[in-house]
Amino acid sequence: GAVVSQHPSWVICKSGTSVKIECRSLDFQATTMFWYRQFPKQSLMLMATSNEGSKATYEQGVEKDKFLINHASLTLSTLTVTSAHPEDSSFYICSARPNYPPYEQYFGPGTRLTVT
Amino acid sequence: KQEVTQIPAALSVPEGENLVLNCSFTDSAIYNLQWFRQDPGKGLTSLLLIQSSQREQTSGRLNASLDKSSGRSTLYIAASQPGDSATYLCAVSPGNTPLVFGKGTRLSVIA
Numbered sequence: 001g002a003v004v005s006q007h008p009s010w011v012i013c014k015s016g017t018s019v020k021i022e023c024r025s026l027d028f029q030a031t032t033m034f035w036y037r038q039f040p041k042q043s044l045m046l047m048a049t050s051n052e053g054s055k056a057t058y059e060q061g062v063e064k065d066k067f068l069i070n071h072a073s074l075t076l077s078t079l080t081v082t083s084a085h086p087e088d089s090s091f092y093i094c095s096a097r098p099n100y101p102p103y104e105q106y107f108g109p110g111t112r113l114t115v116t
Numbered sequence: 117k118q119e120v121t122q123i124p125a126a127l128s129v130p131e132g133e134n135l136v137l138n139c140s141f142t143d144s145a146i147y148n149l150q151w152f153r154q155d156p157g158k159g160l161t162s163l164l165l166i167q168s169s170q171r172e173q174t175s176g177r178l179n180a181s182l183d184k185s186s187g188r189s190t191l192y193i194a195a196s197q198p199g200d201s202a203t204y205l206c207a208v209s210p211g212n213t214p215l216v217f218g219k220g221t222r223l224s225v226i227a
Contacts, residue, residue: 006159034214043205043219044160093159095215102148102167105207105215107160 002028004096006108013084014116021079021111023094029074030096034105035067038091050077084115118143122206122218129196130226137191137221139206144184147211151180151191154203154220163204164191196225 003026013019023033031052036044048064050056050071058064066088068080077096081088093110097103119142129135139149148167152160164173164180166189172181179192193200203222207215 032212043217046214049214091157095160102165103209103212104148104162104165105150105209106162107152109159110157112157 002026002096002098002104002106004030004094004106004108006094006111008111009109010112010114012114012116015085016083018080018082019084019113021081021092021094021113023077023079023096023108025075025096025106028096028098030077031074031099032097033071033077034095034097035069035077035079036093036095038093038110044093047079081113084113086115089113089115118146118208118210118216120206120208120216120218122204122221124221125219126222126224128224128226131196131198133196133225134192134194135196135223137193137204137206137223139189139191139218141187141189141208141216143210144187145210146184146208149180149182149189149206149208150215151178151189152205152207154205160205193223196223198225198227201225 005024007022035047047062048056048058050069056069071077094108095105097105121140150165151163166182177194182189203220205220207217
């Protein structure tokens with residue numbers, strides 16, 4: 001299957017700082033990428049959908065000024081957590097999907113963010 | 117609004133047993149359904165994708181079925197192994213929109 005990478009796999013940052021997470025589709029062009037957040041022992045929560053070259057669409061309750069998403073190319077999307085707080089600590093997973101049927105979504109390995 | 121339910125929430129079986137995981141969804145207007153596996157602290161691994169026109173897909177010891185009209189899918193795992201222990205997630209897509217996930221079934225296969 002197709003491969004999606006994420007970097008870093010884990011990061012620790014201090015409160016008030018910003019951290020950027022990268023998501024890359026390695027062997028296909030992803031016109032659409034998704035960012036999810038997962039709390040321990042819970043399912044994935046969709047945060048936002050990004051389409052290459054346009055603004056991201058955020059789910060209700062997700063602060064777009066806090067979670068900045070950029071999808072500047074067909075193989076790269078970034079999520080920047082700005083002014084991080086301890087409650088932002090979570091597991092963030094990105095997903096990429098080609099723009100042709102069957103629109104299968106491929107997931108990255110996730111990034112564990114800890115804010116101290 | 118599409119809702120996906122998975123039962124049971126947790127399942128523990130002895131090694132070698134065949135088992136079935138269930139998934140139901142409220143809106144039958146789906147484009148495809150995917151089954152994923154997630155190991156603790158890891159991302160999702162796609163197991164099987166069933167398009168709406170299909171009734172089942174097989175990969176090794178895994179078989180997934182889809183009954184779109186009744187809003188149900190099952191994942192059958194044959195001859196379970198300890199390495200199958202993980203959380204299994206079912207997700208549906210209406211088409212060119214994000215997947216909607218169930219909460220998963222946590223499977224433990226005891227050696």
